[in-house]
Amino acid sequence: MSVANCSQFLNQLEQWMEGQRPPDAQSHLRSCPTCQGLVEDLSSIEQTARSMGATETAPPDRLWASLRAQLEQEGIIRTEAHGWIQGVIHWFDGVLSAVPRPALAGAYLVALVGISLALAGPGYRRSNWNDNATRPLSAQLEAEQDTLAGVASDPAVTASLEKNLAIVDNYIALCEKSVQEDPENEIARDYLYGAYQQKAELLAEMSERGAGQ
Amino acid sequence: MERLTHRIGGCVPTGSVARARRTETTGEIPESESIRLAQRGDAAAFERLYQQHSRRVYSLCLRMVGNTAEAEDLTQEAFLQLFRKISTFRGESAFSTWLHRLAVNVVLMKLRKKSGKETSLEQVTEPDDEAGGPRRDFGAADLKLTGSLDRVNLQRAVDQLPPGYRAVFVLHDVQGYEHNEIAEIMGCSIGNSKSQLHKARMRLRELLHEEIREKAREERRAAGSASNSED
Amino acid sequence: MTAQTQPPLGIPRSWKTASVLLPCLVLMSAGPALGDRIERHFKVESHPIVTIHNPTGTVTVRAWTKAEVLVIAKRATDRVEVDTEQNANRVEISTRQIPDNASPNDLRADFEINVPEDTELQIHDDSGGVNVSNVLGDMNVETIGAEVALEDTAGFLSVNTVDGGFQCSRCAGRIEAHSISGNFRFAEMRSYHVHAQTSEGNIFFSGEFFPSGIYQLKNYSGVIEVRFQPGDSFDISATSLKGKVNNEAKLTPSSHHHSLRGVGNALFGSMNTGRAKVELSSFDGTINILKRD
Numbered sequence: 001m002s003v004a005n006c007s008q009f010l011n012q013l014e015q016w017m018e019g020q021r022p023p024d025a026q027s028h029l030r031s032c033p034t035c036q037g038l039v040e041d042l043s044s045i046e047q048t049a050r051s052m053g054a055t056e057t058a059p060p061d062r063l064w065a066s067l068r069a070q071l072e073q074e075g076i077i078r079t080e081a082h083g084w085i086q087g088v089i090h091w092f093d094g095v096l097s098a099v100p101r102p103a104l105a106g107a108y109l110v111a112l113v114g115i116s117l118a119l120a121g122p123g124y125r126r127s128n129w130n131d132n133a134t135r136p137l138s139a140q141l142e143a144e145q146d147t148l149a150g151v152a153s154d155p156a157v158t159a160s161l162e163k164n165l166a167i168v169d170n171y172i173a174l175c176e177k178s179v180q181e182d183p184e185n186e187i188a189r190d191y192l193y194g195a196y197q198q199k200a201e202l203l204a205e206m207s208e209r210g211a212g213q
Numbered sequence: 214m215e216r217l218t219h220r221i222g223g224c225v226p227t228g229s230v231a232r233a234r235r236t237e238t239t240g241e242i243p244e245s246e247s248i249r250l251a252q253r254g255d256a257a258a259f260e261r262l263y264q265q266h267s268r269r270v271y272s273l274c275l276r277m278v279g280n281t282a283e284a285e286d287l288t289q290e291a292f293l294q295l296f297r298k299i300s301t302f303r304g305e306s307a308f309s310t311w312l313h314r315l316a317v318n319v320v321l322m323k324l325r326k327k328s329g330k331e332t333s334l335e336q337v338t339e340p341d342d343e344a345g346g347p348r349r350d351f352g353a354a355d356l357k358l359t360g361s362l363d364r365v366n367l368q369r370a371v372d373q374l375p376p377g378y379r380a381v382f383v384l385h386d387v388q389g390y391e392h393n394e395i396a397e398i399m400g401c402s403i404g405n406s407k408s409q410l411h412k413a414r415m416r417l418r419e420l421l422h423e424e425i426r427e428k429a430r431e432e433r434r435a436a437g438s439a440s441n442s443e444d
Numbered sequence: 445m446t447a448q449t450q451p452p453l454g455i456p457r458s459w460k461t462a463s464v465l466l467p468c469l470v471l472m473s474a475g476p477a478l479g480d481r482i483e484r485h486f487k488v489e490s491h492p493i494v495t496i497h498n499p500t501g502t503v504t505v506r507a508w509t510k511a512e513v514l515v516i517a518k519r520a521t522d523r524v525e526v527d528t529e530q531n532a533n534r535v536e537i538s539t540r541q542i543p544d545n546a547s548p549n550d551l552r553a554d555f556e557i558n559v560p561e562d563t564e565l566q567i568h569d570d571s572g573g574v575n576v577s578n579v580l581g582d583m584n585v586e587t588i589g590a591e592v593a594l595e596d597t598a599g600f601l602s603v604n605t606v607d608g609g610f611q612c613s614r615c616a617g618r619i620e621a622h623s624i625s626g627n628f629r630f631a632e633m634r635s636y637h638v639h640a641q642t643s644e645g646n647i648f649f650s651g652e653f654f655p656s657g658i659y660q661l662k663n664y665s666g667v668i669e670v671r672f673q674p675g676d677s678f679d680i681s682a683t684s685l686k687g688k689v690n691n692e693a694k695l696t697p698s699s700h701h702h703s704l705r706g707v708g709n710a711l712f713g714s715m716n717t718g719r720a721k722v723e724l725s726s727f728d729g730t731i732n733i734l735k736r737d
Contacts, residue, residue, distance in 0.1 A: 014411040041358045041418045048367050049386035059271040059288050064263055067289050076296055078254035154548050157570050160589045164606050164624040167644050171664050187685050191727050198624060198643060297540055
């Protein structure tokens with residue numbers, strides 16, 4: 001559309017301000033002081049606004065304090081009661097920061113793989129089996145278990161998680177006994193490894209629920 | 214009271230925003246890590262996210278509402294909504310875009326309440342001509358803004374804009390968002406964003422010209438009173 | 445009502461007022477509103493993604509023919525808030541609980557959701573129940589104690605529970621199911637790959653064994669029961685470390701029972717031409733390979 005008058009220029013003004021400069025619009029602008037004034041005004045507004053945006057104002061410090069208090073009251077921020085667990089989680093997370101959820105279970109699995117490789121290694125003999133093979137992980141899992149009891153907000157969910165933790169512990173005990181009796185029994189080792197894996201995933205689940213609820 | 218955060222209106226965002234307005238790290242901890250830890254309730258992670266984004270959000274709220282007390286309330290409300298929902302963030306869009314969308318929604322709802330009307334998001338971005346559409350009025354050539362325009366009177370004029378115009382203008386011209394980002398934040402089309410920006414600027418020009426005319430009238434009145442008293 | 449207005453029929457004004465106020469006072473003292481219903485519609489294109497995060501309450505998902513996601517939520521009290529959000533072709537539904545000394549029943553929200561049949565679903569529900577029917581997209585379901593029931597579904601189905609049971613009827617595609625004490629029941633199955641593991645729960649399987657299909661059922665204790673038809677074709681290995689293996693299938697070789705190093709039982713063999721692969725494993729439970737009725 002050719003621009004012969006101010007009304008037509010006005011119709012194209014939005015595109016002009018976005019940088020489109022058709023020759024006929026330029027020609028009109030050269031000869032029309034009114035439209036020149038309009039374009040200069042809009043440019044001044046744009047530039048002044050940009051200068052406003054160059055500085056950002058920080059909110060007062062009390063805003064974070066107030067926000068944090070509200071988040072703690074709603075349970076969105078976990079309190080220091082689980083600080084130890086948080087420390088453990090951070091340590092594992094540092095080991096496997098790229099592992100998708102459950103990150104904790106993935107971290108435990110790294111330890112489990114190490115143990116299972118030790119259990120499954122060639123020439124593994126009965127005399128090699130002792131509690132030292134699984135003691136570090138077992139102790140770690142038990143310690144976390146003690147701290148995690150009752151973290152979920154729903155009592156039914158808490159009870160379910162605790163009940164199933166006991167079930168898995170029972171299987172771990174049974175599998176450990178089997179492996180002790182017959183260390184070369186691959187099936188027993190496979191079940192023991194699986195039981196540890198389940199426990200790790202369950203503890204990770206309990207930990208996340210305690211954090212997120 | 215029912216709390217709904219679904220987007221009103223038919224505008225659908227055109228995709229995630231790739232722009233990074235600032236580096237996404239605070240110290241040595243990437244923002245994605247802070248988000249992940251915050252999703253597990255870590256207080257330090259929440260604080261990091263707050264410190265990283267609070268200036269921008271507060272500045273946005275301040276420019277939208279024009280006073281510090283309301284801006285503080287709105288900033289707190291925006292972060293509260295964000296942190297309550299953080300467990301649902303799955304990374305489809307940039308975290309900052311998500312946050313600013315929440316903040317703009319919070320501000321627009323506040324402005325709607327203040328205006329006393331229940332309006333949809335579409336309505337606040339498409340005001341009718343009587344409510345504030347720009348008139349096709351050039352004004353006099355001698356009322357150029359250049360030289361008389363500063364941040365103070367521009368902010369005063371922005372405070373008089375309808376909410377939808379105000380939001381797009383502040384996001385684009387003041388805070389520097391691109392139209393595709395504004396479209397995602399506001400839940401409208403890119404074309405809509407451009408159109409609203411143009412209308413906002415035209416309306417601001419009218420408001421600023423009116424202020425200049427009013428100032429000139431007052432000066433004339435003052436000069437007239439002074440000459441009468443001398444007589 | 446002005447000072448000159450007279451109530452009809454000579455009824456004292458104070459009685460009229462009381463007759464209006466009293467029910468209101470009773471309702472106000474009854475506590476937060478129950479059965480609050482929320483309905484939302486979302487237009488979607490093909491293969492939408494719907495995510496539901498609902499800690500307490502039921503989630504029922506059905507397929508329909510519309511290019512739309514319909515969400516109907518019923519919440520018990522205002523202590524639970526329902527959020528819905530659409531980003532392009534993704535619809536996110538979540539509930540947020542405000543505990544504040546509320547009982548679990550106060551925090552309950554039940555959902556009924558209609559989706560296009562090619563929808564991908566991600567569902568998280570701790571306690572309540574999850575029911576999905578006729579949805580053919582991939583699915584990921586995680587619960588603690590909520591029971592999961594899928595009917596006429598397909599795609600890649602991943603189900604994880606702690607002690608919630610899982611029932612799957614006429615399901616196709618690929619299925620991965622894990623639980624600690626939940627029971628699994630697979631009936632009239634049309635799946636080419638089933639991997640199901642539960643520690644203390646029972647596993648029941650009945651359905652088609654597709655050529656090159658893989659069917660792995662594993663538990664620590666409890667019963668694993670597989671039903672077959674005479675025309676089925678599969679290779680089978682069934683192992684129970686400390687329990688029993690009972691078999692009615694005609695396998696070749698015919699006498700193929702093994703005693704595992706003096707402990708437990710194992711069974712290996714082929715039914716007909718052995719085209720599918722069936723692996724049954726238990727620590728100290730019982731494995732039954734039985735004819736279908």
